[in-house]
Amino acid sequence: MKRLNLLSVILSFTKIGVIGFGGGAALIPIIESELVEKNKWMDRDNFSVAVATASISPASIPVSICAIWNLKYSLFSAYFYALPGSIIFMILLTGFTMIGEAGVKYIENASAGILIFVLLCIYNFIKKNLASGNSIGTKKKHIIVFIASFVLYSGNSVRNLITSLVAFDEGTLPSALFALSMLDLIAMLFFIVCFIGGSKSRVKIAISFFVAGIYTISSGRIQILGTLSFPLLVLMLFMAVASILFDIFISINSKSKVKIVINHKPLINVLLYLAVAVSLTFLTYFISKDTGALDFAIRGITSSLSSFGGGEVYYTIADEVFVQTGFISEDIYLSRILGIAGAMPGPVIVSILAGIGFSYGNHLNGAALGWLFGLLGASMAITATALGASLLYTVFELLKDSLRLRMIIDNIIPMVCGVLLSVALTLLTRASHVISSVSIQPTISFIVVVLIFLTMLLMHTKYRVNSIFLFLLGGTLTLIGLGLISNYL
Numbered sequence: 001m002k003r004l005n006l007l008s009v010i011l012s013f014t015k016i017g018v019i020g021f022g023g024g025a026a027l028i029p030i031i032e033s034e035l036v037e038k039n040k041w042m043d044r045d046n047f048s049v050a051v052a053t054a055s056i057s058p059a060s061i062p063v064s065i066c067a068i069w070n071l072k073y074s075l076f077s078a079y080f081y082a083l084p085g086s087i088i089f090m091i092l093l094t095g096f097t098m099i100g101e102a103g104v105k106y107i108e109n110a111s112a113g114i115l116i117f118v119l120l121c122i123y124n125f126i127k128k129n130l131a132s133g134n135s136i137g138t139k140k141k142h143i144i145v146f147i148a149s150f151v152l153y154s155g156n157s158v159r160n161l162i163t164s165l166v167a168f169d170e171g172t173l174p175s176a177l178f179a180l181s182m183l184d185l186i187a188m189l190f191f192i193v194c195f196i197g198g199s200k201s202r203v204k205i206a207i208s209f210f211v212a213g214i215y216t217i218s219s220g221r222i223q224i225l226g227t228l229s230f231p232l233l234v235l236m237l238f239m240a241v242a243s244i245l246f247d248i249f250i251s252i253n254s255k256s257k258v259k260i261v262i263n264h265k266p267l268i269n270v271l272l273y274l275a276v277a278v279s280l281t282f283l284t285y286f287i288s289k290d291t292g293a294l295d296f297a298i299r300g301i302t303s304s305l306s307s308f309g310g311g312e313v314y315y316t317i318a319d320e321v322f323v324q325t326g327f328i329s330e331d332i333y334l335s336r337i338l339g340i341a342g343a344m345p346g347p348v349i350v351s352i353l354a355g356i357g358f359s360y361g362n363h364l365n366g367a368a369l370g371w372l373f374g375l376l377g378a379s380m381a382i383t384a385t386a387l388g389a390s391l392l393y394t395v396f397e398l399l400k401d402s403l404r405l406r407m408i409i410d411n412i413i414p415m416v417c418g419v420l421l422s423v424a425l426t427l428l429t430r431a432s433h434v435i436s437s438v439s440i441q442p443t444i445s446f447i448v449v450v451l452i453f454l455t456m457l458l459m460h461t462k463y464r465v466n467s468i469f470l471f472l473l474g475g476t477l478t479l480i481g482l483g484l485i486s487n488y489l
Contacts, residue, residue: 004041009073010080012039013066017084019471020062020345021114025182026423027062028416029125030118033467035069042069044132045409052412053396056186057389059304059314060347063382064389071269075276078382085346086354086378093336093358093374094367108343109482112434113474115427116449120456120470122424126417142414149418152216155179157425164429165446182419183308184219187233188212189415193407194240197247211236244404266390266397277301277383284376288361288369292327296360296373299327300353300380305388307349314349322356332359349385353377435478438486452477 012034020027028051035042042050047069054064066077088107130142156179195208215236218229277297285293303321307314315338323333337359341351354374361373399405428449435445456474459465 004039004070004073006073006076008039009070009076013077013081014084015468016062017081017346019114019117020081020085020347021111021118023346023348024061024423025416025419026118026122026427028065028420029121031062031065032125033121048409048413049396049400050393051416052409053389053393055182055412055416056190056308057385057392059307059349059381059385059388063347063350063385067269067273067386067389068266068393071265074269074386075272078273078386082347082350082382083378085344085351086374089341089344089351089355090358090371090374092340093355093362093370106479106483108434108437110475110479111343112431112449112482113452113476113478114345114471115431115434116452116456116478117467117471117474119424119427119431119453120460121467122420122427123457124460126420129413129417138410142411145411145414146418146421149185149415150421151418152178152180153182153185153419154422154425157422157429161425161429164432164442166442178216180216180219184215185415185419187236188215189408189411191215191236191240193411194404195236195243197243198403208239211239264394266394270387270390273383273386277379280376280379284372287372288364290364292360292364293373293376296327296357297376297380300357300377301384304349304353304381304384314352318352318356328356328359328363347381347385350378350381353381435482438482440485 016027016030016034019030032047036044036047050065050069051061053068054061057064060082063078063082066081067074069077126146130139130146192208192212196204199205211232214228215232218232281293281297284297285291299321303314303317307317319333322328323330328337333356337352337355341348341355344351354377357377358370358374360370362370364370364373396405428446431449432442432445435448436442440448452474456470460467460470
């Protein structure tokens with residue numbers, strides 16, 4: 001175990017933030033590698049609890065993990081992970097007229113190789129966690145959860161990969177039947193586990209899977225029985241709560257003692273985030289003399305708290321909260337924020353809010369004020385994420401001895417593995433798209449991505465090449481290679 005101190009934490013999470021292309025669930029393997037394997041600052045069980053909490057928290061999954069993995073270093077972990085991408089973004093926005101477009105292109109070229117490195121991390125994470133079921137006798141169950149999660153989640157990623165690979169128009173292939181969100185998967189997992197509990201009743205198991213199956217169909221992209229989606233969600237909640245209350249009633253009648261101990265540390269830790277956010281808000285207000293600072297802070301934190309589902313969901317929320325209300329112009333949002341934020345490392349939500357803040361402050365009184373508003377936006381996203389994650393983590397701590405919670409945590413990682421396999425296809429498509437943007441045919445670009453991945457895998461497994469070297473190799477290889485090809489073609 002490496003020594004846990006402030007400097008080592010800052011360096012580790014800054015590295016994760018710089019590597020963090022792909023965002024969201026794609027960063028779970030990288031964070032696990034840093035915290036569990038390399039530094040041994042967490043064990044796998046506690047990491048699974050952190051992932052389970054982060055998966056149902058608002059805003060960014062990686063920031064949520066950063067906020068709860070260690071309460072002492074929570075604030076530093078979250079900020080040093082989330083800020084590198086936002087800082088790079090604001091540097092590009094500062095010099096957009098001179099280096100912006102070229103800078104984004106360089107980042108995109110390098111990101112192709114970095115995304116392939118992330119693919120390697122995802123592959124290792126899935127392989128390792130599915131294999132770990134052998135030691136606890138749950139491998140078969142984990143594989144079933146893994147396959148089911150992939151099938152239900154991956155509709156759009158499979159469709160996009162096929163469309164990109166064979167150069168079809170978007171409307172050529174039919175819409176994916178399922179393509180559920182991660183929140184839908186979480187909802188079904190919680191329902192099935194909470195409704196069944198420790199029961200072995202076949203009737204109860206059959207009912208839970210029947211209701212979950214109907215919910216799956218109603219929540220799919222084709223929207224079969226779409227009007228039933230919300231009523232079914234309410235029904236699932238009612239059935240789960242009723243089952244839990246019934247078991248509690250039985251437990252009370254059997255005179256079993258249940259000791260409830262509330263861990264206040266996560267809640268106290270939230271005060272640190274709020275203190276930083278409030279201080280930065282008033283600093284921005286006093287320097288700018290603009291009430292827009294207070295308005296922006298409120299919009300930023302409330303919109304982040306409503307963003308369940310990650311960066312893609314926040315694109316629409318940001319449009320409603322900031323563009324349609326006239327806070328920033330639609331032209332700036334579409335041309336300088338929406339596309340470029342997704343190309344940055346780290347959480348998309350943080351980058352978007354940093355970009356919106358920078359654009360507002362820059363329009364108000366130049367780049368210096370833009371940076372202040374940008375940091376304020378990033379802080380609001382981080383604070384909202386930490387607030388949601390800390391509250392949920394307190395609940396998880398309260399129920400840590402619950403059979404149902406143990407069952408959820410036991411199944412959350414296999415479910416995440418299924419989601420990650422779908423994410424891997426999306427990253428594969430994105431990396432192929434970057435390579436094909438320099439006039440390389442899509443099929444050839446796909447083959448190039450696969451060959452680079454296999455080369456990295458061979459170097460990692462057979463020759464034990466350091467992951468940092470592979471990260472730098474991937475980014476440098478595509479940065480230089482695609483630059484040379486674009487100059488000669």
